[in-house]
Amino acid sequence: MEARTRRRVRDPAATRETILDAACNLLAKDGLEGVSLSAVAHLASVNRGTAYQHFETREKLIEATIEWVSDKMFRAVFGDPATLGERRVEEVDVSALTDRLSEFAMENPEIGRVWLQQVLASPDPSQDAFWREYCGSLRRFASTSLAVPGIDAEVMSVINLAGVFFWPVFARAHAADEGERSELTRRYTHEILRLSMYGTMSAKAFPDVAERLSKDFAKD
Structure with missing residues (x-):
């Protein structure tokens, strides 16, 4: 019986993922x-023609990669986008969500910073x-009775995301082992939750600042 050479079945979706x-x-x-x-084609072990078939330009490749990272982060932090409509902000476990974001940032610090810089x-x-879900969640939270008055969701989103992706840089997470990274994640999560819950200043000790914030809130 004559041997036949089987052609490898191409899977465009798998190639694109690679x-x-x-x-x-x-x-x-x-x-x-x-x-x-x-360079990407070489690392992915595909020829340049195949890479160009999926992404016509470098710019389109970068744009698609940022979207790909965003989707992975979305699933790691919020879960399946298909079920997102079922989520009510009042029922979100804030501690668990902050843990998941901190863990993702600690394990993916470089690509997280690139994503943040590109999006901003x-x-x-x-x-x-x-970004749409993270900032939108803060905005929805700010409109509930669970939040203190006057939260600027965009500013708070930038502060939180910049902090979570730059903390691993300062903490030298790339040189840490798994246990050390876990402790660095815990420290960051603790401080973010503490700031969200209590802040850092006593209103009684800083009446002038309290007055300014009160006036700013009245203007808004």
Whole structure:
């Protein structure tokens, strides 16, 4: 019986995933400057023609990679987007959500910073799924009786996300082992929750600041 050579069945979706994973690794390692279609194709073990079939330009590849990271972070922090409509902000476990975000940032600090910089520099950050849900959640929370008056959801989102992705840099998380990273995550989560719950200043000790905030809130 004549032997027949079987052609490998192509899976475009799997190939695209492989290319995006390679682009993500290059972004994390070398930043935006290190990403090119040829370098990504080499790392993904596909030819450049295949890479160009999926992403016509370097810019489209970077845009798709940022969206890919956003989706992974979304699923890690919020869960399946398909079930998101069932979530009420009043029922969210704030501690658990903060833990999940901190853990993702500690394990993916480089790509998280690239994602944040790209999203904040974009003309419309609300086009990003994770930013839209994170800032939107804070905005919805701010409108409930669970929140103190006067929260600026956009400012708070930038403060929180910048903190969570730059803390691993300061803490030298790349040189830490698993146990040390776990402790660094715990420290960050504790401080963010403490600030959210109690703040850092006593209103009685700083009446002038309290008055200013009261006036600002009245203007809003």
